[in-house]
Amino acid sequence: MDLQRIVEETWNELADERGSGNPARYIPALALVDPRKFGIALATREGEVFCAGDADEQFSIQSISKVFALALALERHGPGLWEAVGREPSGDPFNSIVQLEREKGIPRNPFINSGAIVTTDRFVDDRTPEQAVGDLMSRLRRMGRDESINFDEDVARSESETGSRNRSLAYFLADFGRLMNPVEDVLSVYFRQCALAMSCRQLAESSLFLPFDGTDPVTGQEMCSPSRSRRINALMLLCGHYDNSGQFAFEVGVPGKSGVGGGILASVPGRASIAVWSPGLNRAGTSMLGAKALSSIALKTGWSVFSGRPPQI
Numbered sequence: 001m002d003l004q005r006i007v008e009e010t011w012n013e014l015a016d017e018r019g020s021g022n023p024a025r026y027i028p029a030l031a032l033v034d035p036r037k038f039g040i041a042l043a044t045r046e047g048e049v050f051c052a053g054d055a056d057e058q059f060s061i062q063s064i065s066k067v068f069a070l071a072l073a074l075e076r077h078g079p080g081l082w083e084a085v086g087r088e089p090s091g092d093p094f095n096s097i098v099q100l101e102r103e104k105g106i107p108r109n110p111f112i113n114s115g116a117i118v119t120t121d122r123f124v125d126d127r128t129p130e131q132a133v134g135d136l137m138s139r140l141r142r143m144g145r146d147e148s149i150n151f152d153e154d155v156a157r158s159e160s161e162t163g164s165r166n167r168s169l170a171y172f173l174a175d176f177g178r179l180m181n182p183v184e185d186v187l188s189v190y191f192r193q194c195a196l197a198m199s200c201r202q203l204a205e206s207s208l209f210l211p212f213d214g215t216d217p218v219t220g221q222e223m224c225s226p227s228r229s230r231r232i233n234a235l236m237l238l239c240g241h242y243d244n245s246g247q248f249a250f251e252v253g254v255p256g257k258s259g260v261g262g263g264i265l266a267s268v269p270g271r272a273s274i275a276v277w278s279p280g281l282n283r284a285g286t287s288m289l290g291a292k293a294l295s296s297i298a299l300k301t302g303w304s305v306f307s308g309r310p311p312q313i
């Protein structure tokens with residue numbers, strides 16, 4: 001299978017639709033990004049990366065970071081993490097607060113904002129926010145094989161200045177006694193984690209542990225056990241796009257995680273890790289063109305977790 005041709009064809013087919021959807025404006029720094037950006041990177045077990053468009057330009061990965069935070073929080077706490085956060089789709093928008101009161105401060109899953117705030121709190125654990133951010137950065141740099149990976153201070157500040165909703169969620173959690181650390185400490189890590197700047201290529205390369213049983217097949221670095229990576233993939237499939245997760249599974253058919261910066265990370269078990277970026281979003285905060293690109297790649301390759309077709313590569 002000529003993956004470079006598939007990636008390029010997909011980009012060319014959709015290029016005229018660049019600028020479709022609505023970029024996130026509730027984080028002012030994100031509204032400054034050129035809405036016509038469009039990149040695709042597909043990384044394989046052999047260490048090859050097939051790219052098209054703006055695949056080497058860094059963007060704000062936003063909620064895609066929740067996948068890394070989950071893996072690292074599980075590493076610190078093991079299955080005990082599941083006492084603080086659930087594993088069910090919420091069917092509500094990512095920043096919804098309604099279930100939190102009814103369900104006594106146990107968020108439905110680690111990918112909605114309330115669940116991610118709890119996950120980040122557990123990742124911080126007994127450390128200072130600075131130590132936790134330092135640890136997150138060094139892990140990502142190691143996984144992405146790139147020392148330049150960092151967070152964008154302007155985006156983190158912009159989100160903090162306008163973060164009333166996330167503060168509400170965090171104080172609600174604190175009121176139920178669900179956070180180990182002070183609210184502002186947890187949020188300062190959460191905002192920086194969301195403001196991580198990475199390119200499609202860096203994202204695809206640093207997340208190869210997801211489709212390959214917890215271990216980067218290129219470097220041999222182990223991120224988590226095979227059973228844990230299976231479970232993270234399961235959560236991505238069911239909760240990775242909030243109240244749009246069903247639609248994404250229907251159209252694309254592989255685990256994925258969206259971010260309001262317009263990135264989507266998709267994990268194709270046993271095959272590849274794919275990152276796409278286009279800032280225009282649908283109503284659930286999933287990149288419109290990004291989802292179309294992934295759907296097209298899934299169609300062209302035949303890749304799907306719901307298909308019994310033998311591996312093509």
Ligand SMILES: NC(=O)CC[C@H](N)C(=O)O
Pocket residue numbers: 061062063064094095113159166194258259260261285
């Ligand atoms: N879906 C997202 O990417 C949301 C993340 C964003 N940082 C927020 O907390 O609102």
